[in-house]
Amino acid sequence: KQEVTQIPAALSVPEGENLVLNCSFTDSAIYNLQWFRQDPGKGLTSLLLIQSSQREQTSGRLNASLDKSSGRSTLYIAASQPGDSATYLCAACTGANSKLTFGKGITLSVRP
Amino acid sequence: GAGVSQSPSNKVTEKGKDVELRCDPISGHTALYWYRQSLGQGLEFLIYFQGNSAPDKSGLPSDRFSAERTGGSVSTLTIQRTQQEDSAVYLCASSQYGTVQETQYFGPGTRLLVL
Numbered sequence: 019k020q021e022v023t024q025i026p027a028a029l030s031v032p033e034g035e036n037l038v039l040n041c042s043f044t045d046s047a048i049y050n051l052q053w054f055r056q057d058p059g060k061g062l063t064s065l066l067l068i069q070s071s072q073r074e075q076t077s078g079r080l081n082a083s084l085d086k087s088s089g090r091s092t093l094y095i096a097a098s099q100p101g102d103s104a105t106y107l108c109a110a111c112t113g114a115n116s117k118l119t120f121g122k123g124i125t126l127s128v129r130p
Numbered sequence: 131g132a133g134v135s136q137s138p139s140n141k142v143t144e145k146g147k148d149v150e151l152r153c154d155p156i157s158g159h160t161a162l163y164w165y166r167q168s169l170g171q172g173l174e175f176l177i178y179f180q181g182n183s184a185p186d187k188s189g190l191p192s193d194r195f196s197a198e199r200t201g202g203s204v205s206t207l208t209i210q211r212t213q214q215e216d217s218a219v220y221l222c223a224s225s226q227y228g229t230v231q232e233t234q235y236f237g238p239g240t241r242l243l244v245l
Binding site for chain 1: 228
C-alpha cells in the first residue's frame with residue numbers, strides 16, 4: 019500500500035527566502051507525482067504534475083523534482099512571498115484510474 | 131469556464147441521519163473522484179467514476195457509504211446512518227478522461243459535521 023509522507027507538518031519563513039518542501043513515498047511504481055496548494059476553507063489547486071518518466075517540472079517561481087528510485091519529490095519555491103502562505107500537498111498516482119494517495123501536507127507561513 | 135462545484139458547502143446533521151452530498155464536475159469531464167479530508171488523517175480516496183460506472187469503490191469506508199453518477203455528469207455521495215467519525219470535508223474532483231497524464235480539478239468541498 020502506497021504511503022506518502024510530508025515532513026515537517028508546518029514551516030514558517032521570512033519573505034524572500036528560497037525554500038524546499040519535501041515529500042517521500044514508499045512505492046516507486048507511480049504513474050505521476052503531483053503538488054497541490056490548499057488555502058483555508060478552499061479546495062485544492064494543482065501546481066505541478068511530474069510524469070514518472072520526467073525528473074522535474076517548472077512553473078514560475080515553483081520547481082518540482084522527482085526521484086522515483088529513492089521515493090522522493092521536492093517542491094522548490096523561489097523568493098517566497100506572503101501570498102505563498104497555504105498548505106502544500108503532494109500526491110502519488112499509483113493506479114491506472116489516476117487515483118491519488120496524498121500526504122498530510124505542509125502548512126507554510128511566509129512572514130512579511 | 132465553470133469549475134467543479136459542490137453543495138451544500140456546509141452540512142450539520144445529527145447522528146443516525148442520512149445525508150446527500152452533490153458534485154457538479156467540469157462540463158465534459160468523464161472522470162470523477164470523491165475524497166475525504168479528516169482532521170489528522172489527510173486526504174483519502176473514496177470512489178472513482180468513469181462515466182456513470184464506478185470501477186473503483188475501494189476507498190468507501192463502510193456499506194453506509196454509496197455514490198452514484200447520472201448522465202455522466204452530476205454525482206451524489208450518500209452517507210446513511212451518519213456517525214460522528216464521518217465528520218470531515220468531502221472533496222470532489224474531475225478530469226477530462228481520467229488518464230495519468232491529467233491533473234484533477236477539485237471543488238471547494240462540503241464540510242460535514244455530525245453531532
